[in-house]
Amino acid sequence: MGDQEVKLLGVWASVFSKRVEIALKMKGISYEMVAQDLSNKSPELLRYNPVHKKVPVLLHNGKAICESLIILEYIDETWKSGPSILPEDPFARSTARFWAKFMDDKIHPAIWKIWGSRGEEREKTIEEATEHLKTIENELKGKKFFGGDEIGLVDIAGNFVALWLDVILDLVGIKLLTKEKFPRLSEWTDDFLSNRVIKETLPPREDLLAIFRSLFGQSN
Amino acid sequence: MGDQEVKLLGVWASVFSKRVEIALKMKGISYEMVAQDLSNKSPELLRYNPVHKKVPVLLHNGKAICESLIILEYIDETWKSGPSILPEDPFARSTARFWAKFMDDKIHPAIWKIWGSRGEEREKTIEEATEHLKTIENELKGKKFFGGDEIGLVDIAGNFVALWLDVILDLVGIKLLTKEKFPRLSEWTDDFLSNRVIKETLPPREDLLAIFRSLFGQSN
Numbered sequence: 001m002g003d004q005e006v007k008l009l010g011v012w013a014s015v016f017s018k019r020v021e022i023a024l025k026m027k028g029i030s031y032e033m034v035a036q037d038l039s040n041k042s043p044e045l046l047r048y049n050p051v052h053k054k055v056p057v058l059l060h061n062g063k064a065i066c067e068s069l070i071i072l073e074y075i076d077e078t079w080k081s082g083p084s085i086l087p088e089d090p091f092a093r094s095t096a097r098f099w100a101k102f103m104d105d106k107i108h109p110a111i112w113k114i115w116g117s118r119g120e121e122r123e124k125t126i127e128e129a130t131e132h133l134k135t136i137e138n139e140l141k142g143k144k145f146f147g148g149d150e151i152g153l154v155d156i157a158g159n160f161v162a163l164w165l166d167v168i169l170d171l172v173g174i175k176l177l178t179k180e181k182f183p184r185l186s187e188w189t190d191d192f193l194s195n196r197v198i199k200e201t202l203p204p205r206e207d208l209l210a211i212f213r214s215l216f217g218q219s220n
Numbered sequence: 221m222g223d224q225e226v227k228l229l230g231v232w233a234s235v236f237s238k239r240v241e242i243a244l245k246m247k248g249i250s251y252e253m254v255a256q257d258l259s260n261k262s263p264e265l266l267r268y269n270p271v272h273k274k275v276p277v278l279l280h281n282g283k284a285i286c287e288s289l290i291i292l293e294y295i296d297e298t299w300k301s302g303p304s305i306l307p308e309d310p311f312a313r314s315t316a317r318f319w320a321k322f323m324d325d326k327i328h329p330a331i332w333k334i335w336g337s338r339g340e341e342r343e344k345t346i347e348e349a350t351e352h353l354k355t356i357e358n359e360l361k362g363k364k365f366f367g368g369d370e371i372g373l374v375d376i377a378g379n380f381v382a383l384w385l386d387v388i389l390d391l392v393g394i395k396l397l398t399k400e401k402f403p404r405l406s407e408w409t410d411d412f413l414s415n416r417v418i419k420e421t422l423p424p425r426e427d428l429l430a431i432f433r434s435l436f437g438q439s440n
Contacts (some may be wrong), residue, residue, distance in 0.1 A: 060311075065311070066318055067321060070314050073313070074313070076374075090297040091283050093297065094285045094290050094291070095291065097290045098271075098285075098287055103289060135271060
């Protein structure tokens with residue numbers, strides 16, 4: 001793979017950029033991270049993702065692939081060596097895609113709504129998030145990771161639940177993802193965060209906390 | 221395939237159900253359409269799509285696959301005979317997925333916003349829809365269909381643009397998708413609608429117009 005150029009236009013603390021980094025590291029692909037400043041978008045970002053102008057963008061030998069879940073499928077289809085991100089079986093693949101989409105459509109917005117709300121409205125956003133988290137708690141029953149014994153598409157898509165969610169709840173001052181209420185999600189979080197590639201790739205919790213504090217101020 | 225049971229829980233006029241029907245017919249798969257009444261959801265729908273409780277749901281030998289774009293990928297991966305819905309090459313696949321997602325994330329909501337708005341607000345929704353339609357007009361340059369010479373994932377995902385959009389604009393009394401403003405999309409619409417499978421599958425324009433009128437009343 002020495003003749004391959006792999007670049008990632010990304011942002012250090014971005015949930016979506018980190019998904020791609022996890023996948024590349026799982027597959028053992030060397031890549032250059034080209035950090036983006038979203039307040040002053042680079043000509044490279046505007047050129048390679050003219051439609052959405054968002055990170056992450058994977059550049060593979062000059063070809064641009066956008067949208068994090070689509071990038072994960074591209075990586076899995078392009079580099080067959082290393083652990084698989086999606087399973088082989090079409091039904092298992094559809095199940096993985098379903099839950100990865102659920103992370104993006106339901107879990108991710110629900111968590112951000114907690115952060116953006118106050119008072120009574122926040123109570124409602126917590127209820128909504130709790131309901132969606134219970135849905136994935138239920139899906140994890142009897143399994144170590146979403147796809148079975150190994151980290152796969154849904155776990156990578158859910159990196160947000162394992163780390164960012166906890167940081168946000170900490171800043172907001174809410175205990176939500178407790179071992180009592182969410183025993184499977186709590187175990188999953190521990191298993192996910194103790195994986196070598198994940199540990200190497202995700203930012204340290206304290207750094208993320210500091211950055212959130214500095215970016216958004218204390219939220220309460 | 222005589223030993224395979226393929227059922228589709230769907231709704232007659234649904235853009236999303238029709239995507240699945242197109243794909244099944246393209247592949248030559250016999251299926252039973254089980255019409256759903258969304259105002260009184262069936263035990264079957266609640267059982268097989270407990271998370272979203274939405275159509276379409278594909279039941280293949282009792283296994284349920286939900287979310288129309290995910291179902292399209294499942295069909296393509298399961299029945300290798302017949303025309304391909306996604307291309308072989310990973311980069312071409314990622315491009316197809318990108319535009320199919322764009323149909324769902326941008327085009328579809330923009331069109332519904334036109335329908336749901338009035339007066340000045342409607343002017344804004346038309347501007348927004350025009351901008352997104354120009355993006356796909358541009359993507360079609362130099363190609364017959366989104367993936368090349370044959371109908372594929374993005375065209376099927378865009379069935380809405382070829383038929384429902386025209387019906388909605390007719391009811392609303394707006395000329396938007398003209399040959400002058402959108403020459404490529406206009407040609408694409410003609411090519412798409414004159415395809416044998418598409419003609420067989422999509423509802424007749426007049427029937428759709430009548431149903432929209434009866435369901436929603438004249439909008440202006």
